[in-house]
Amino acid sequence: MVNREDLIRRAADLVPVLRERAELTEELRQIPQATLDDFHSSGILRAAQPTRFGGYDIDYPVVLDIAAELGRGCGSTAWCYGIWAAHNWAVGMFPEKAQEEYWSDSVDVLSSTSLDPSRAEVTSIKGGYQLSGRWSFSSGCDASAWAILAGMGPGGLIWLLVHQSDYTIEDNWFVSGLKGTGSKDVLVHEVFVPEYRVVSVADLRRGQSPGRTIHKTLNFRIPLQTMFAYSLAAPIVGMAQGALEAFEELMGSRVAYTTGEKMIENPLVHIRLSEAEAEVNSARLIMADDGREVVAKAKIKETLSLMERARVRRNQAYVAKLSVRAVDRLFEASGGHALFDSSPMQRFHRDAHAASHHFGLAWEGAAEEYGRIRLGLEPKNPARL
Numbered sequence: 001m002v003n004r005e006d007l008i009r010r011a012a013d014l015v016p017v018l019r020e021r022a023e024l025t026e027e028l029r030q031i032p033q034a035t036l037d038d039f040h041s042s043g044i045l046r047a048a049q050p051t052r053f054g055g056y057d058i059d060y061p062v063v064l065d066i067a068a069e070l071g072r073g074c075g076s077t078a079w080c081y082g083i084w085a086a087h088n089w090a091v092g093m094f095p096e097k098a099q100e101e102y103w104s105d106s107v108d109v110l111s112s113t114s115l116d117p118s119r120a121e122v123t124s125i126k127g128g129y130q131l132s133g134r135w136s137f138s139s140g141c142d143a144s145a146w147a148i149l150a151g152m153g154p155g156g157l158i159w160l161l162v163h164q165s166d167y168t169i170e171d172n173w174f175v176s177g178l179k180g181t182g183s184k185d186v187l188v189h190e191v192f193v194p195e196y197r198v199v200s201v202a203d204l205r206r207g208q209s210p211g212r213t214i215h216k217t218l219n220f221r222i223p224l225q226t227m228f229a230y231s232l233a234a235p236i237v238g239m240a241q242g243a244l245e246a247f248e249e250l251m252g253s254r255v256a257y258t259t260g261e262k263m264i265e266n267p268l269v270h271i272r273l274s275e276a277e278a279e280v281n282s283a284r285l286i287m288a289d290d291g292r293e294v295v296a297k298a299k300i301k302e303t304l305s306l307m308e309r310a311r312v313r314r315n316q317a318y319v320a321k322l323s324v325r326a327v328d329r330l331f332e333a334s335g336g337h338a339l340f341d342s343s344p345m346q347r348f349h350r351d352a353h354a355a356s357h358h359f360g361l362a363w364e365g366a367a368e369e370y371g372r373i374r375l376g377l378e379p380k381n382p383a384r385l
Contacts, residue, residue, distance in 0.1 A: 002043060004062045010042040011069040018073030022347060025180030029173055030142045031080050039081065040108045048089040050215050053099060054107025060089060060219050060227045061291030064234040068284070071238015072245065075351030076180030078235035080140040083181075086231035087111040087148060091161065092220055093209035097196040098161055102146060112141040113148040114186055115159070116359075120151035122158070128194040129153070131160055137358075139183040141169050147186050153198070157383060161197040162188065177354025205385065207303060218298035225385060226294045226309060229316040229360040230287060233323075236355045237287065240280045240323035243348040247273065247330040250338070250345065272333045279326035283319040290315050309385045310370040317366040320356045327352040 021032055039045050047062050049055020063085045071078035091102050091111060103109060114135030121132040135149050147167060148159050170185040203209050204224035211220040251263045251273075263269055290312050297304055304312070331338060331349045338345035355361070369379050379385060 002056050002058075004058050004065070007042075007044050007047055007056070007058070007062060008065050008069060011044055011066040014038055014042065014070065015073040018070060018077050019344065021077075022074040022180075022344065023341070025074055025076050026347070029179055030182035031077055031140065031180060035077055036143055039084075044081070045085055045088065045110070046107065047085055048092075048219055049085075049107070050092040050099070050211075050217075050220075052215065053092075053103040055088065055092075057215070057217050057219055059291075059295045060222060061230075061288070061295060063089070064227075064230050064287055064291060067231060067234035068238040068241065068287075071235040071240075072242040074180070075235060075239045075242075075348060075355065076178050078238050079178055079181050079232075079351075079355060080143075082231040082235050083112065083139045084110045084144075086228055087113055089219065090148065090159075090204075090224070090228070091146075092215060093204055093211035093224070094159075094161060094199050095196045095210045096214050098199075099211075099214070101197070102161065105145075109146065110140065110144040111146040111148055111161075112138040112144040112186070113150075114138040115148075115150040117150040117152050117157060120149065122151035122153055122160075124154055125192070128192060128196075129160065129198065131162070131191050131193050132189050133187075135186045135188075137183045138169075138186045139178075139181040141184055141186060142182045149186065149188070150201070153200075155200065155202075157201040159199050159201060159204070160193045162191065162193060166191040175354065177350035177352075201383070205309075205383075207298070218295060221298040221301060222294055223304055223309060226290070226304060226312045229313065230290070230319075232355065232358050232360050233283075233316045233319045234287065236320050236323040236352050236361075237280065237283050239348045239352045239355070240276070240283070240326040243327045243330050243345060243352070244273070244276055244280060246344045246348065247276070247334060250334055250343075269333065272329055276326040276329045279322045279329070283322040283326075286315050286322075287319050306379070306385065307373050310366075310373045310379070313385055314366045314370040317361050317363040320361040321363050324352050324356045 046055040048060045051057045067082040119134045123130040145164050147162050167186050167188045173184045207221050207223040334345045
């Protein structure tokens with residue numbers, strides 16, 4: 001029986017080869033097939049997937065631990081892992097017929113997402129919806145057979161599960177960071193999406209999705225946002241850890257050209273390293289603590305309060321903020337050699353900043369909502385929680 005420790009160990013075993021492939025991943029602007037094969041053969045993508053459809057249904061925080069581990073090797077790869085694993089958890093929250101259709105061909109099927117409904121056109125018709133529009137930043141879409149796309153339905157925000165035969169991908173991912181994620185645009189024109197492939201985001205946020213009664217396990221009682229955005233933050237924690245390890249290796253070989261002093265003996269290096277490690281460790285501890293609390297609540301079928309959900313959302317953004325701060329601290333002290341394409345430091349620096357720009361990790365919005373609720377005010381945007 002596969003357990004949490006098995007999957008984390010398998011992820012750790014992949015880190016050296018992910019480091020070797022990091023440059024190729026950027027050149028391809030998508031995850032290499034060899035890495036996808038490694039993911040599938042190791043089983044790590046099925047960590048939180050329902051057992052009914054070939055998954056392990058291990059408590060969701062294992063996905064965060066795996067993503068953080070992979071981030072030590074390649075930021076783009078860890079990002080896509082977190083995205084794909086989160087989506088195979090989220091599909092388990094859709095109506096039963098949608099899940100059966102999604103996993104009908106393979107337990108290793110993947111889905112991308114794009115969750116900005118601003119350019120979506122959703123029209124209610126008999127049996128479902130007609131969907132058109134453009135969705136951006138669909139990470140991992142090239143390897144995915146499905147996409148979860150957001151739109152506004154008659155009762156509010158909805159997610160629609162769309163097969164790859166019903167959309168096209170526009171190759172416009174030419175960016176400075178997370179180059180290997182292939183986060184391209186998805187285009188849909190007047191496609192019919194049956195009602196059974198649609199789910200209410202309000203239900204997902206409350207942990208009251210159809211999947212709750214289908215699977216009857218704690219993973220499908222977890223309110224979506226308490227873990228979903230952590231799937232974005234965890235790779236950044238891993239990138240920060242990778243930068244820490246790269247910095248140690250770099251300092252071990254550098255000598256100050258004016259004095260001949262070994263940089264490994266420089267007290268300023270010691271201070272930078274110490275502060276950065278404290279930031280990375282703090283980020284890990286916050287993430288782990290939230291994971292334990294969310295799982296504990298789900299285990300006893302207790303719903304997180306609005307305040308608790310707001311605190312977790314704030315923490316997700318803060319974990320990303322701490323991790324980026326650690327990367328910046330190390331990069332600033334890495335010297336000119338860290339600017340070369342061959343240096344992992346510059347890649348961690350670019351990738352961590354790119355990842356932190358995701359709207360799900362925006363610090364100001366998450367912090368504001370927590371502060372409002374803490375002071376007894378209504379949330380400004382409940383959809384954030």
